[in-house]
Amino acid sequence: MRGPITDKTRIIHILEAIEEIEKYLAGDTEIAWKPIRGFRNISIHEYFAVNFHLVWEIAQNDLPVLKGEFSKALASFRE
Secondary structure (H helix, E strand, O other), X not given: OOOOOOHHXXXXXXXXXXXXXXXXXXXXXXXXXXXXXXXXXXXXXXXXXXOHHHXXXXXXXXXXXXXXXXXHHHHHHHO
């Protein structure tokens, strides 16, 4: 049977949790979630309003940037 949790142990756990939150926040700040969500909503719910030229531009120009940002974010979770 384990003894009672000490204040020192609680403080260590709190600090570890804060560090995890900081890592999570630091990893997502460069990802533009709002435009990604907006594009998804239009492409799914307003199919006839989709500008296919814009989709092509996004695939050619923005997708490689997003891939890099998501790769960095994923790597921060592995640390």
